[in-house]
Structure formats: C-alpha cells, structure tokens
Amino acid sequence: MVTALNTLATYFQTYGVLDFFLPFILVFTIVYATLAKIKILGEGKKQFNVIVSLVLALLFVVPHILGTYPLGYDPVAVMNEALPSISLVSVAAIMVLLLMGVFGTRFAQGAVPFIALVALGFVVYIFGSALNLWNGPYDAFSWWTPELSELLVVILVFGLVIWLIVKEPTQEGRGVMGGLKKGLEALKKGFERV
Numbered sequence: 001m002v003t004a005l006n007t008l009a010t011y012f013q014t015y016g017v018l019d020f021f022l023p024f025i026l027v028f029t030i031v032y033a034t035l036a037k038i039k040i041l042g043e044g045k046k047q048f049n050v051i052v053s054l055v056l057a058l059l060f061v062v063p064h065i066l067g068t069y070p071l072g073y074d075p076v077a078v079m080n081e082a083l084p085s086i087s088l089v090s091v092a093a094i095m096v097l098l099l100m101g102v103f104g105t106r107f108a109q110g111a112v113p114f115i116a117l118v119a120l121g122f123v124v125y126i127f128g129s130a131l132n133l134w135n136g137p138y139d140a141f142s143w144w145t146p147e148l149s150e151l152l153v154v155i156l157v158f159g160l161v162i163w164l165i166v167k168e169p170t171q172e173g174r175g176v177m178g179g180l181k182k183g184l185e186a187l188k189k190g191f192e193r194v
Helices: 002-014 017-038 046-066 075-102 105-130 146-166 175-193
Strands: none
Touching: 002 017, 017 046, 017 075, 046 075, 075 105
C-alpha cells in the first residue's frame, strides 16, 4: 500500500500535478471566490470572473513551469513550502478553540481575538521563512526543559485549586464548577477540623 502511494506521489510530481495543477486550482478558486463576493466586475458577471480568475491563475503558475521567476521568489515554491505549515496552524487554532469551548462560551469568545492574532503571527512568520526573509530562531527555546514543563504544570494545578477555593461564588452549586467547589470546601473544612 505504501509503495502504491509512493508511486502515485511520484507520478503526481512527474506529470506536474503538484507544480502546475494544484496551485492553478487553488489560485483560480481563491480569485474567483473573491471576485464573486466583492462583485468588482458587476452583478451577475460570472463569465468575466471566470476569465479574470483563469488569467491570474495561469500568470501565477506558467512562469514557474518555464522557470522564469527569480531564484527564491517563485510563488509556487513558496506556496508549496508554506501551506503545509499554515494548515497545521489552522488545525491547532481550531483545536484550541474547541477545547476552550468546553470551559464555556464566554471564555472561548474572549480568547478568539488572541488566538486569531497568534495564528496571524504564525502565518506571517511561515510565509517570511518560505521567502527566506528571515531564518528561524532554532535555539530560541533551548532553555525549555522537561523539568521546567513539569514545574509549570504543578504551578498551574496548584493555582487552579487555590483559585477555586478563594473565588467568590456567583451562583452557588450550579454546574460542574459548583460541585467541584463544594467538594473542595468540604475537603478544606475536613482539614480545618484536624
């Protein structure tokens, strides 16, 4: 099965699917959707939107096939290098939002602008790296050790427990947090008796 997929990927590479067809379809779709949404060519001008999208997509990929783009500034090569990482950032942002949704709608809605800003920063960094505008800080996190991770987890757990104990009740006994607080208060009273 793996060899069959390797052979298929080799055929895609050999026949220009990865270098011509996929970038062409992506650029055509993005340009067409943008033109259809903003209606810059007028209402109901679908044929003009198709022509403009077709021309721009061909202008994007044909110089790549002919090799006329300057070295290091080929947009198809940049796109092929950057899009897998950007897809990973998109999946990570969606997963973070899903996990935050578990804690409540207000919490997740408040964090959305921050997550969007962080994701935008990653996208700019990824495209800049693909264009060789800057090199990645490969040793930027060399100080982060497994012991530091363990220490941060312990501090966060203790901070959460202390916050749950000392926080003022808003609606006593409602939901999971109310039950957890009642349990912690009972545990606290038990320790006070000892």
